[in-house]
Every structure is written in structure tokens, then in C-alpha cells.
Amino acid sequence: MPLQPRSNSKELAKTMGDIEPCYRPQEAKVEADRCLYCFDAPCIMACPTGIDIPGFIKKIANANLVGSARVILESNILGASCARVCPTEVLCEGACVMLDRDEKPIKIGRLQRYATDALWEKKANPFPKTPKRNGKKVALVGSGPASLGCAAELARLGYQAVVFEKDAEPGGLNRYGIAYYKMTPEVAKQEVKWVKDLGVEFRCKSEVGKNVKVEKLLKDFDALFLGVGLGKAHRLGIPGEDKKGVVEALEFIRWIHTKPLHQVPVGSRVAVIGCGNTAIDAVTQAKRLGAKEAVIVYRRGEEDMPAYEYEYELAKTDACGFLFHTAVVEVLGGKEVTGLRLAKTRTDKHGKTEIVKGSVFEEPFDMVIKATGQEKQAPAWKKFLPKLKFDDKGRIEVQKGTGQTSVPKVFAGGDAVNGGREVVNAVAEGKKAALAIHAMLSGQKVAGPIQGSRLGHQDGPRGSGFLQPVRVPELEAAYFTAMKNGAHRG
Amino acid sequence: MADLSINLAGIRSPNPFWVASAPPANTAYQCHRAFEAGWGGLVWKTIGEPIVNVSSRYSSLDLNGQRMVGFNNIELISDRSPETNFREIAECKKRWPDRAVIASLMTDTRENWHEMMKRSLDSGADGVELNFGCPHGMCERGMGSAVGQNPDVIETIVGWVMEAAQIPVIVKLTPNVTDVTRSARAAKKAGAHAISLINTINSITQVNLDKMCPEPYVAGQSTHGGYCGPAVKPIALNMVQGCAADPLVQLPISGIGGISNWKDAAEFIALGSTGVQVCTAIMHYGFRIVEDMIDGLSDFLDSKKMKSVNDLRGKAVHTIGNWENLNLNYKRIASIDYDKCIGCNLCYIACEDGAHQAIALVSPNGHGLGPGRLPGKPVPQIKEVECVGCNLCSLVCPVDQCITMVDVSTGKKPMSWKEYQTRLAAREMKAIPAHA
Numbered sequence: 001m002p003l004q005p006r007s008n009s010k011e012l013a014k015t016m017g018d019i020e021p022c023y024r025p026q027e028a029k030v031e032a033d034r035c036l037y038c039f040d041a042p043c044i045m046a047c048p049t050g051i052d053i054p055g056f057i058k059k060i061a062n063a064n065l066v067g068s069a070r071v072i073l074e075s076n077i078l079g080a081s082c083a084r085v086c087p088t089e090v091l092c093e094g095a096c097v098m099l100d101r102d103e104k105p106i107k108i109g110r111l112q113r114y115a116t117d118a119l120w121e122k123k124a125n126p127f128p129k130t131p132k133r134n135g136k137k138v139a140l141v142g143s144g145p146a147s148l149g150c151a152a153e154l155a156r157l158g159y160q161a162v163v164f165e166k167d168a169e170p171g172g173l174n175r176y177g178i179a180y181y182k183m184t185p186e187v188a189k190q191e192v193k194w195v196k197d198l199g200v201e202f203r204c205k206s207e208v209g210k211n212v213k214v215e216k217l218l219k220d221f222d223a224l225f226l227g228v229g230l231g232k233a234h235r236l237g238i239p240g241e242d243k244k245g246v247v248e249a250l251e252f253i254r255w256i257h258t259k260p261l262h263q264v265p266v267g268s269r270v271a272v273i274g275c276g277n278t279a280i281d282a283v284t285q286a287k288r289l290g291a292k293e294a295v296i297v298y299r300r301g302e303e304d305m306p307a308y309e310y311e312y313e314l315a316k317t318d319a320c321g322f323l324f325h326t327a328v329v330e331v332l333g334g335k336e337v338t339g340l341r342l343a344k345t346r347t348d349k350h351g352k353t354e355i356v357k358g359s360v361f362e363e364p365f366d367m368v369i370k371a372t373g374q375e376k377q378a379p380a381w382k383k384f385l386p387k388l389k390f391d392d393k394g395r396i397e398v399q400k401g402t403g404q405t406s407v408p409k410v411f412a413g414g415d416a417v418n419g420g421r422e423v424v425n426a427v428a429e430g431k432k433a434a435l436a437i438h439a440m441l442s443g444q445k446v447a448g449p450i451q452g453s454r455l456g457h458q459d460g461p462r463g464s465g466f467l468q469p470v471r472v473p474e475l476e477a478a479y480f481t482a483m484k485n486g487a488h489r490g
Numbered sequence: 491m492a493d494l495s496i497n498l499a500g501i502r503s504p505n506p507f508w509v510a511s512a513p514p515a516n517t518a519y520q521c522h523r524a525f526e527a528g529w530g531g532l533v534w535k536t537i538g539e540p541i542v543n544v545s546s547r548y549s550s551l552d553l554n555g556q557r558m559v560g561f562n563n564i565e566l567i568s569d570r571s572p573e574t575n576f577r578e579i580a581e582c583k584k585r586w587p588d589r590a591v592i593a594s595l596m597t598d599t600r601e602n603w604h605e606m607m608k609r610s611l612d613s614g615a616d617g618v619e620l621n622f623g624c625p626h627g628m629c630e631r632g633m634g635s636a637v638g639q640n641p642d643v644i645e646t647i648v649g650w651v652m653e654a655a656q657i658p659v660i661v662k663l664t665p666n667v668t669d670v671t672r673s674a675r676a677a678k679k680a681g682a683h684a685i686s687l688i689n690t691i692n693s694i695t696q697v698n699l700d701k702m703c704p705e706p707y708v709a710g711q712s713t714h715g716g717y718c719g720p721a722v723k724p725i726a727l728n729m730v731q732g733c734a735a736d737p738l739v740q741l742p743i744s745g746i747g748g749i750s751n752w753k754d755a756a757e758f759i760a761l762g763s764t765g766v767q768v769c770t771a772i773m774h775y776g777f778r779i780v781e782d783m784i785d786g787l788s789d790f791l792d793s794k795k796m797k798s799v800n801d802l803r804g805k806a807v808h809t810i811g812n813w814e815n816l817n818l819n820y821k822r823i824a825s826i827d828y829d830k831c832i833g834c835n836l837c838y839i840a841c842e843d844g845a846h847q848a849i850a851l852v853s854p855n856g857h858g859l860g861p862g863r864l865p866g867k868p869v870p871q872i873k874e875v876e877c878v879g880c881n882l883c884s885l886v887c888p889v890d891q892c893i894t895m896v897d898v899s900t901g902k903k904p905m906s907w908k909e910y911q912t913r914l915a916a917r918e919m920k921a922i923p924a925h926a
Contacts, residue, residue, distance in 0.1 A: 033555035039839035040851070042867060062552065100832035101889055325806050 002336055002366035003265035006290025015288040019181045020084075020110060032061035035106045043108060048428035049076035049149075053092055057111055066126070069119035072112055075128045077152035078145050078191050080120070081174050082424045083112035084183040087277075087308045091424070118189050125168050127156065130199055134158040136441050139221040145423045146170020146414025147227030148195050149430030150437075155198035157356070157438045157446070162221070163200060166207035167281070172229060172354040173415075174423060176254045179281035179287065185257050195241050214384045217347055218409065223437045226405070226412040227394065227430060230374035230420055235462040236273065238332035240331030249274070249282040249371035256285060267367025270294040271340055273328055275305040279371035280312065283320045286369065295321035297328060299345050299353045323363075327355055331368060339364040350377055352485075385410065394418050403433030404440075411437055492791035493798040494784065495529075498764045499658040499683035499742045501617045503530035503590035506755065506781050506799055508609045509592035510746055510767035511536055511619060511662070513565065514777070518578035522585065526775035528784055531590030532582075533686075533767060536567035536621045537575045537606070538575060538633070549695045549705035560722065561770045562693045562715035564706055567596055572606070576613040578805075583614040592660065596621040596633050600650040607654040617657050619650065619744075620682075622673075623664035623689025623715045634690070638664035640883040641676035648680035655683075660744060663687040664727075670729045675740040685733060686744035686767065688726045690716025719770040723748030727761055734762020734807045750779070750787030759799065760806040818910060819902040822879040822895045824848075824872045828857040830892035831869065837883035837893060838870045848876035849883060 007015070007113040023031065035057040043053040052071050059068035072079035088094070088109040096105030119126060126421040138154050140280075143165035151161040169175055171188040196202065206212045208228075217224050233248035235241060245267065254263050270286040272279050275298035288296040296315065298305060302325050305312065315322075323342065330341040344359035376394030389397040389406035396405055396412045413429030415421065439445050494505040506693035508531035509515045516535040524532055543565055554826045567576055576593070583591045593615040595606045610618050621628075622638030629636035635645050644661065651659055661677040663670055665688040674685050692714050694704045694757035705710040721860075726747020733739045745763030749755050750771035758766050771779055787799065796802055826837070841849040884893040905913075913919045 030555055036834045036836065038834040038836065040835050040868070042833060045867070097832040097834045 002267055004128050005263050009262045014069055016180050016261055028060055031111055032057050042095035042097060043092040046091050048424045051075040053108055056115055060111055060115055065115055065118035066124045068115035070126045072115060072286055076427050077195060078423060078427050079112055080116035080187050080191055081183060083116055085178055086424050089310055093454050107287045125197060127198060131158045133160055134441040136222045138437060139217040140170055140225040140227060142227040142229055143170035144227055145174055145231050145426035146430040149427035150225045150434045151196055152195050152201045153431045153434030155200050161200045163202045164203045164206040164212055167462050168204055170202045170204060176257050177250050179285055180256045191273050208384055222441055224410045225433055226416060227414045228377050229415045231377050232375055233370045234372050234375055238328060240329055243331055243333050243337045244335055245337035245366055246331060246368045249278045249369050252282055252369055264289055266291050268292050269365045270367040271365040272369045272371055273297050274371035276308055277307050277311050280307045280315050282369045282371050284315050284318045287318045287320055295323055297323045297326050299327050301325055312327050314416055337366055401432060402436035403429055404436055491786050492796055494788060496765045498744060501658050503528045503591050503796060504588055505530035505784055507763035507780050508533055508765055508767045512769040514772045518581050519612040521582040524777045525586045525589050528780045533592040533619050535592050536594040536596045537572050538567050538889055540569050540571050541566040542707045543569055546706040551695045558774050559720050560717060561719035562695045562717045564626050564713050564715045569602060570588040576609050579613040579615050592617045592619050594619045594621050603650045604654040607651060611656050619660040619662050621662050623662050624688055625666055625692050626714055632884055634662040635666055638673060639667050641672045644673055645680045648677050648682050652681040658683040660684040660686050664689045665729055668694050671732050671736045674733045678739050678741055684742040686730050686746055688747045690718045695719030720748045720750055730758060730763055730806055731761040731810055732805060752783045756786060756790055758801045762804045762807045763925055764803060814907040816906060817904040819900050819905050821898050821900050823874055823877040823898055824883050825894050827892050827897045830889050832889055833867055835870060836886045840882050840886045845880055845882045846878050848873045
């Protein structure tokens with residue numbers, strides 16, 4: 001059997017354990033004390049959910065851990081997940097003023113985990129007061145980060161939110177699709193519990209198109225939110241793709257979340273096709289599960305990879321291999337995969353990659369993981385909701401800032417809308433949709449979280465990242481351009 | 491290298507750094523260690539009738555991760571017999587003839603004071619320090635601060651001591667009084683050779699909210715402890731300067747209170763101390779800290795072209811006077827260096843909510859790049875007309891030299907409040923209009 005468990009529980013507890021353990025109380029206090037407690041803090045501006053970061057950190061420093069977690073969860077119900085999976089170096093931590101003072105940003109992600117873990121351990125209810133129900137009902141399709149963000153916000157605004165999930169357990173990508181060493185399924189389960197505690201109802205094994213009808217949802221509910229995510233992995237469109245041993249990256253990660261670790265099958269020589277963050281999750285976990293070799297195969301070069309620097313470093317630390325400028329031509333083998341036929345590529349002057357003639361070579365692999373992105377949900381949903389409009393990339397078209405689709409009463413957010421971004425983006429889009437649904441149904445406008453005083457601003461503040469998130473790479477580009485053009489800093 | 495040696499009322503030591511009378515000065519073993527590390531002198535832990543201590547004894551104030559910013563104790567004077575203490579003093583003095591060893595004393599009757607003075611002399615101590623300051627325990631028995639809080643009693647007891655004094659006498663003053671100069675004057679009047687201040691301040695550092703009892707915790711109870719450490723330095727400096735500037739005192743001063751490094755020491759000396767005594771910083775880090783104190787002070791004196799530490803003494807005493815003599819027509823305002831600004835906006839919120847609403851948040855255009863990570867983020871801008879020069883923004887700014895206070899010309903001649911009142915009375919000028 002090429003795919004088989006390759007390690008024991010004891011070993012796996014080490015290799016698959018937390019890559020960054022929770023802070024001990026003393027560590028958290030020291031780090032929290034470093035925070036300057038900025039006013040109108042850049043980290044908040046860089047957080048898509050606009051968490052009051054200096055606020056929650058100050059509470060850690062002051063030993064008010066439940067209060068700290070509440071600040072986090074009020075803005076981002078998936079604050080515990082985001083603490084683990086956010087690319088903080090391009091979000092909050094990338095905006096930290098400490099980078100300009102002494103180069104080391106406050107470890108916001110780890111502090112956020114410390115506070116949310118403490119809440120979890122204390123079994124405290126972050127929202128002891130739930131508002132009175134207003135009698136209105138909203139249905140949410142899918143139970144991933146976007147729907148959870150939307151449902152939690154709706155529940156806190158007094159709505160009855162009902163989430164329809166096709167899987168056996170709620171949580172979506174958060175439950176089944178995150179690298180194990182970053183986040184265990186327990187975290188996703190706990191977050192769902194917090195959402196349930198707000199009064200949100202979950203109906204699992206309920207799939208639109210099978211046992212759930214969209215027309216009925218539209219009839220029975222006052223509004224509908226689509227947090228349906230993405231579909232199956234893209235087909236590679238090459239011979240041999242359906243051989244045994246060719247697995248979708250998310251399917252592979254799902255095994256890890258649904259089986260005991262020592263029963264998760266993995267190859268001995270594993271090729272991962274693609275070089276995004278999911279590809280890195282797949283290659284590192286294959287290695288940690290006991291693969292002798294795990295190699296990324298990517299059509300372009302190191303400088304083009306979509307994975308974050310941090311992720312790339314992780315894979316290098318795990319001694320994963322990289323075949324850059326390499327295309328997959330064919331999956332080799334009989335019934336089962338035995339290898340890949342590959343070819344070197346080069347980039348032409350238009351930025352397109354092409355195969356270098358005569359460069360074909362073969363490499364033996366017994367497992368091939370596809371991580372070249374996922375298909376959109378457009379084809380299915382065009383059937384379910386013919387009036388739903390999609391853009392040319394197959395993403396649901398929505399009004400910016402509200403998530404309102406082309407169909408009345410129907411809103412959407414998350415990967416199905418943005419094509420695949422971070423958990424934190426999905427939560428933010430879900431929340432924005434919740435506020436828009438509330439505005440539509442009640443006629444009342446509720447502002448998103450913004451910081452206290454805005455007096456004295458002549459130009460208007462950038463404000464919380466919830467309204468207008470700032471992406472650090474964009475900012476850095478602007479920064480370096482300005483530097484090149486003669487600006488200077490001391 | 492500047493000469494660091496001092497002569498405090500006849501007590502000589504190779505540098506101005508003495509170990510204060512406290513737990514680090516309890517035994518010959520500690521004294522040897524202190525002198526090996528380089529301390530110039532040591533004031534022995536107060537000798538008297540041996541007492542019995544409690545457990546626990548110390549407590550601290552921690553601040554944003556910094557331990558022992560303030561420190562308190564409920565320990566009493568030496569729990570060892572006078573015989574043991576004087577024998578060890580003799581031993582230390584013999585081994586370290588160039589260092590100052592001072593016997594700290596506390597007792598009650600005239601006879602007992604005479605007896606203690608004799609034994610101090612016999613031990614070879616370079617001088618004595620009278621503990622009139624200890625604010626806990628001993629005062630309940632009519633000693634320590636019970637003496638030091640009453641100038642008449644100070645005068646009487648110092649008088650008894652002076653009858654038997656053949657070596658210099660330093661009177662250690664308690665800060666737990668409304669005006670420490672009254673205590674200092676009493677000591678002077680009775681003939682003391684020097685004063686040392688401050689002793690510890692009455693305090694409760696913290697309440698343990700689970701036990702509903704302060705620390706240090708002693709079987710469900712606590713007591714008022716003596717407060718010291720870096721947090722008391724400003725109070726000590728104020729009292730030292732007060733005594734140094736008082737024409738009715740004019741005694742050499744051994745400065746005490748929160749001194750942790752050469753810079754603290756230099757400030758005490760600039761405000762009139764001849765030497766300084768250190769305890770909490772030793773209790774935190776050990777005797778080794780004196781190496782940098784010697785080194786740092788020496789370099790500082792060199793940089794100021796002072797040949798001796800005595801050239802520094804009292805240099806800043808006369809810059810401190812009454813408020814009524816300050817120049818009302820002097821003005822300084824805040825200035826932000828945008829190349830250094832990191833965009834924390836603490837200056838803005840401090841001024842907006844805590845002071846005079848003299849900082850705006852504006853577009854970074856025209857201010858260079860502004861905070862580096864987030865171009866376009868509003869930057870703080872001083873409203874120069876509104877700025878009263880209070881210093882607050884420069885104090886909260888976490889970046890050195892980012893916000894500085896710069897002098898601006900008012901075009902007016904210097905005028906103090908006192909002169910203002912005189913000129914108003916003489917109808918030479920109109921009243922300055924009240925602030926809107």
C-alpha cells in the first residue's frame with residue numbers, strides 16, 4: 001500500500017503538536033507590557049475585523065483575561081482561530097509601531113491566543129447577556145468562518161440565525177481545512193460552541209440541492225446569507241490524474257482532522273502541486289506524518305510563490321523539497337501513482353510560463369497532492385438561484401461593504417465572494433453582511449466597531465480595519481516607493 | 491579620572507557610595523562582599539537591644555513588568571547582639587582600613603546612648619548614624635520615627651549623644667513629617683555633625699485581593715511598612731534639597747532614597763549631598779552594581795571637566811526656589827520630529843484628554859513620510875498657539891528625542907509672579923487676561 005500510516009502516536013504528538021504553544025502567564029504579561037497602547041492604533045486598522053488590539057492587550061497586562069477575550073470575540077467570533085492562522089506579519093503585527101521603534105512588533109497573534117485560550121479554560125461565557133429576540137429569522141448556508149461571523153453578529157443583534165451545513169459537524173474550512181499543527185479541531189469546535197451559546201441554531205447534514213431547497217429558505221426566512229466557500233480542487237487536466245494516490249490537498253487535511261493521527265495515510269515520497277499556503281500546509285503535514293520526502297512542484301519561481309514568507313520558512317524548516325520552474329505533464333503508474341512526468345518551465349516576456357523543449361524528466365512519487373486552488377460554486381448555484389449574478393471569475397457578485405447580492409434578501413461573503421482569502425476576511429465579510437441585513441430588516445444602521453474619540457481629526461481617520469482594512473504589503477510598497485523618491489526616516 | 495573620594499563630616503571614603511543601614515549591611519560577611527565589590531562605605535544594620543522579627547517581611551510595587559519599582563519592609567533593627575555586631579565591625583574595619591564603617595544605633599535612655607557611643611568608638615567605627623527614622627515596630631516602643639517626628643525629642647537625644655561623641659555623628663531623618671527641615675534644624679542645634687535622609691516612608695504597597703490583606707502577609711495580618719526604592723527618589727530629592735538650601739541647617743548630607751545608579755547619585759550630590767547610601771538596588775541586584783556607579787560617575791565628572799566629586803556637590807541647589815520667582819514670560823512649546831515619530835498617537839490622546847487640547851491629528855502630507863508603516867495615517871501636529879509647553883506629550887512619547895520642548899521668544903522681559911503683583915499694585919500694568 002503506497003498510502004499508509006507511517007508514524008506512531010508518540011512521535012506524531014511531537015511532530016504534529018502546536019508549532020507555537022500558548023504563552024505561559026509570565027510570557028504573556030511581559031509581552032503585553034511591551035504594548036504601547038497606541039491611540040488610533042495601526043494594528044486595528046490592519047485587522048479586517050477591527051479588533052481593539054491595544055484594548056485587549058492592556059487587559060492581559062491587567063490580569064483581566066475574560067474581559068480581554070470578550071474584546072476579541074466582540075469584534076471577531078473566530079478570534080481563537082485567527083490568533084493561530086492569521087498571517088499576522090502582513091496584518092496587525094505588520095502594522096505595529098514597534099517596527100519603527102525597535103524592530104520587534106508585539107506578538108499580537110500569540111497574545112490573542114493566550115486570552116481566548118484562557119476564556120476557554122475558565123469555561124466563561126463571553127456574552128452573558130444575549131439580547132431579546134426580535135422575531136426575525138435569517139438562514140445561513142454553510143457554517144464556515146463567513147457564516148459564523150454573520151450568525152454571531154445577527155444573534156447579538158436579536159435575530160434568530162439558523163445555519164445549514166452539509167457536513168456532519170459545523171465549522172467548515174476552520175473545522176476541516178487548517179494545518180493541524182496550527183490549530184486542532186477542538187478550537188473550531190469551541191468557537192462553534194460560543195456561537196451556539198449566542199442562540200444560533202445549527203442544522204448539519206443539510207445540503208442545498210439535496211435536502212434543503214433555496215426557495216423554501218427564502219420563504220421561511222427574512223434573509224439568506226450564503227457562506228458557501230469554494231468547491232472541489234481544480235482539475236490538473238493531465239493524463240493519469242484519477243489514479244489512486246492522487247489526493248486533493250483539502251481532502252488530505254480533512255483526513256488529519258477526522259482520523260486519529262496514527263491512522264492518517266500518507267505516501268513515502270509525496271509531491272504537492274502548487275505553492276500557495278494550502279500547498280505548504282499539505283507538504284509540511286505530509287512530512288510530519290512520516291513521509292520520507294515531501295516536495296512542492298511549482299510552475300514558477302521562488303519569488304512568485306503565493307505562499308507567505310512565514311509559510312515558506314515553515315516548509316524549509318521541515319526539510320520539504322522545492323521543484324521550482326517545473327510543470328506536471330503526466331501522472332505515471334498503473335492503477336496507483338508511481339511517479340510524475342515533469343518538465344522545466346521558463347517565463348516568457350509576457351509573464352506566461354512555457355515548457356522548455358526537451359526538458360522532460362520523471363520523478364518517482366507514491367502520493368500526489370493537488371493544491372492548485374479550488375473551483376467556484378457558480379455552476380451549482382446558478383441552478384439553485386438563477387438570478388444570482390457571478391463575476392467573470394465565478395465569484396458571487398456583491399455590493400462592497402454590505403455583501404448584498406443581485407437577489408433581494410440574499411447576502412454573501414467569504415471565499416465564495418472573495419475567491420479565497422483568510423479566515424479573518426471571511427469573518428469580516430460575514431459581519432458586514434449581518435449589519436447590512438439588520439439595516440435592511442430594521443431600518444437601523446449600526447456602525448461597525450470604530451475607536452472612541454475621533455475629535456481633532458482634520459482629514460478623517462482611517463479608523464478601524466473593519467471599515468477599510470489596510471494591507472501591509474500594499475503599504476510597504478507605497479512606503480518603499482516614497483523612500484526611493486527621496487523621503488527619509490531617522 | 492575624577493577624584494571620587496569624599497570627606498563627610500570627617501568620615502573619609504574612597505568613593506561616595508555607601509551601603510545603607512539595612513539587610514545588606516547585616517553581617518561582616520556582607521560587609522566584606524560589599525567592600526570587595528568596591529563600595530566606599532557601609533552603615534551597619536542598626537544595633538540595639540536584639541529584636542525578634544516576623545515572617546514575611548518585604549513587599550513591592552511592580553509596574554508594567556518592572557519589578558520592585560517601590561519596595562517596603564516590616565523588618566526591625568538587627569536581631570543580633572550588640573557584642574556580635576561591634577566585634578564584626580572591628581573585624582571589618584581592620585581588614586578594610588580605607589573604607590568607612592559607620593555604626594547605626596538605636597536605643598532609649600541617656601545612659602544607654604552613652605554606652606552605645608563608647609562601644610562604637612571602641613569598635614573602631616568611623617562614625618555613628620542615629621536611627622531616628624524607622625517607621626514600623628520600633629516607634630511603637632518609643633524609638634525610631636517616634637523620636638524623629640518630634641524636633642524637641644531629636645534635640646534632646648542628639649544632645650545626649652553629643653555628650654559622649656568622640657567620632658562624627660550623623661542623624662538619620664524620617665520623611666514621615668510635614669517639614670523635614672525642622673528635624674534637620676533640631677539635629678544641627680543639638681550639635682550633630684551631619685544628617686542622612688530619607689529613611690523609609692509609611693506605606694502599604696499592595697492588597698492581596700484574594701486574602702483581603704496587604705503584603706507582607708503575617709498570619710492573616712500585616713502592618714505599615716517602610717517604603718523605599720526607585721519610586722521614592724523624587725520625594726527624597728525634594729527633602730535633601732530642602733535641607734541643603736536651608737541656612738539654619740548647613741550640615742553635610744548623606745543622601746538616601748531610591749538611588750540605583752550613578753545618575754541618581756549625581757542628582758543627589760547636585761542637590762547638596764556629600765555622599766549617598768544605597769539599599770533597594772542592592773537587594774534587587776547585589777553589591778556588583780557599584781562598579782557601574784563608580785565608572786559612570788567618574789566618566790560623567792570627566793565629561794563635565796570636574797576634577798572631584800566635591801565640585802558637583804550642591805550645583806543645582808540654587809536653581810530651585812519658590813514658584814513666585816519663576817519667570818511668567820518664559821515659553822517653551824513641543825516640537826515633533828516626524829522622522830522619529832512611530833505613529834502611536836499617545837501624545838495626541840494625552841494632550842486631548844489629559845491636558846490642553848493642543849495637538850491635532852492631520853494628514854501626513856507636508857510632514858515628511860510620517861509614521862513609516864502606514865503612509866496616509868493621520869499624524870499628530872502641535873497647535874503652537876494652544877500649546878502651553880506643559881511637557882506632557884514629550885513625557886508620554888515612547889521615542890527618545892522625538893518630541894522635544896523648544897524655547898520660543900515671547901519678546902517680553904522676564905517677570906515673576908512676585909514682580910507681577912508689585913507692578914499690578916503700582917498700576918504699572920494691566921492684569922493678564924484669564925485663559926479662555
